[in-house]
Amino acid sequence: MAVCGDPRPFTVYIYRMMQKPATIKEIASRLGVSVSTVSRALHDHPGIGLRTKQQVREMAAALNYEPNQAAISFKRGRSFTIGVVLPNLREDFFSIAINAIEEEAIQNRYTVLIGQSHDDMTREVQIVETMRKHRVDGVIISLAKDTDDHTHLQQLGEYGIPVVFFDRVPLLRDAFSVSCDLRHASAQLVDLLVSRGHQSIGFINGPVTMRATSEREAGFLEAMHRHGLKERALIQATNLEAGQTREAMASLLAARTPPTAIIAFNDYVALEAMKYAREQGYRINKDIFFASYANLPITGYLEEGLVASVEQFPYEQAQRAASMLMQLIQPPPGGEQLLRQQVLAAKVVMH
Amino acid sequence: MAVCGDPRPFTVYIYRMMQKPATIKEIASRLGVSVSTVSRALHDHPGIGLRTKQQVREMAAALNYEPNQAAISFKRGRSFTIGVVLPNLREDFFSIAINAIEEEAIQNRYTVLIGQSHDDMTREVQIVETMRKHRVDGVIISLAKDTDDHTHLQQLGEYGIPVVFFDRVPLLRDAFSVSCDLRHASAQLVDLLVSRGHQSIGFINGPVTMRATSEREAGFLEAMHRHGLKERALIQATNLEAGQTREAMASLLAARTPPTAIIAFNDYVALEAMKYAREQGYRINKDIFFASYANLPITGYLEEGLVASVEQFPYEQAQRAASMLMQLIQPPPGGEQLLRQQVLAAKVVMH
DNA sequence: CTGTTAGCGCCTTCAG
């Protein structure tokens, strides 16, 4: 790609402490008082004279004093930063989640350190390590889809750093987590499709490492069984990437009794599946119907859309996870009671 | 929303320093050497005996030693963290950008502190302030759409914290920035539409505070003028939200000579505009055609899509911005030369 | 090759 603009390179203008931040020591010496007085005045300590407080504050303002967070973190042993590890911010689900987390963090005067695992456990481990080194006060994580070992996270616990899982949660009894009950919703999705006359239903599922995969499958099979359609349930496992979605679609459409409806692991998979179906000459919502999970806004802009999508409440999940983490970091004086595992009900949304 | 799961609240299991992290002091005393020896050994300092180094490393490993980043940041006056301020992670454009930034940061052993302005200048100012307090080593920012004052950012410069702008850049001569030339691309977009026979073209633009708005408009008018279609150029300013997009569409479609093609500020606006058109009985790509900016993946999944979208290379822009920032933070020994403003060429992508 | 020491900025006991 061509770079336009002025071709003459400027000499780097180096920003280097043109005005080094003032310290309490500086304020103290200018005012002829001690540093502890300044510290206390700035913290509105009860035992400091009103006049002194006033003077200190004015001087602080005049010198553009900013408390050095690095020093405070060091001294207090707390960074006032939480780490958030997500598979991928490009998925709407997770970018919505980060909004909730950021909101909760701001309310608690916390900042958010972010890391994307890109669904790669190796990378997830590295990120967690970096966050541990940075002494984050807590971690919120949604696991990479191939994460099958949780020692890197248990280690955080050993270092006194609380961990809260959300959505992509592990099967650990003693972990803090927030997730959605997809099993029941999956069954409801089947009920809906069957009530609309579908008998053969295809399912494009995710990788077996994910708990979300087995939950979806359980609910799906349970309902198909209940409707006496056990033999008409066609499941394809994929890694959730476009190529495998297309292969799964090819298999499904080539089945002896091809499905009239297809449930996809999530809306992205559904989009790809629908695209494939169109390419093969199928008319969406005439020859074949689709349903999926996540209920992302984009699906509302399709000309021929989904029959339904399962809402997984990313904002709600993340918000609860964040609030749980904040409670773990700073346990409230009164209520030391807290649900270790929260499970929200997912909801089938018709389109 | 109902919360399922075990209704009995567990008592909070408080994670509190079950194994407080080892320090170099601890290692030193156990080995009967001084802290500086340990420090040097861990940094692979040349003047330390091989045997000592070995011992220190073994002890460090045995004690699960982790350097305390907070202490290092404090001591060195650098946090090894960069701040990234974006309008909204929910837009694909920015979530792609953050990927590039994270990548570049990791390569330089940096971590990323994130903040979303939600296109609100007040919030942007707060975020920048928090980041300053946290002593980030540099900031990458894409401005909120209503930001018309940059003192909060110039202040960062005064504190020795370099700032690099990308995409939503200010009109400051001395600012570091990476952006796309949208003027030329806008003109090309018109050329394309005119070559396909369109004479009346509508434009749903953004708010005037944004430089991107005037750039689009300039290119659009320039080309319409060149084609002798100045009178057929219909421009509507909006705040980029759904409601105003719909109003803009209503105005355009009610014009004396209604447009046969409409250019939208970005793909999200285009989606909303197309939805409105469909609701009004227009057939996309028959009665009316659409083009826009950003070239997001979602547009590829539409049954009846865009004529074209202008690719703005979010990854490339963010990557260059990040690399520019890293150069400002740690100027390379040799080349102290650097382009202050980089402008990439945007590219019209036909669909 | 290794040890000693002085701080970085802030908070917090302990004494006035």
Next chain:
DNA sequence: CTGAAGGCGCTAACAG
């Protein structure tokens, strides 16, 4: 009401 002093963990002179 205020001051003095110690120390958080680490680095980097300065001494041996």
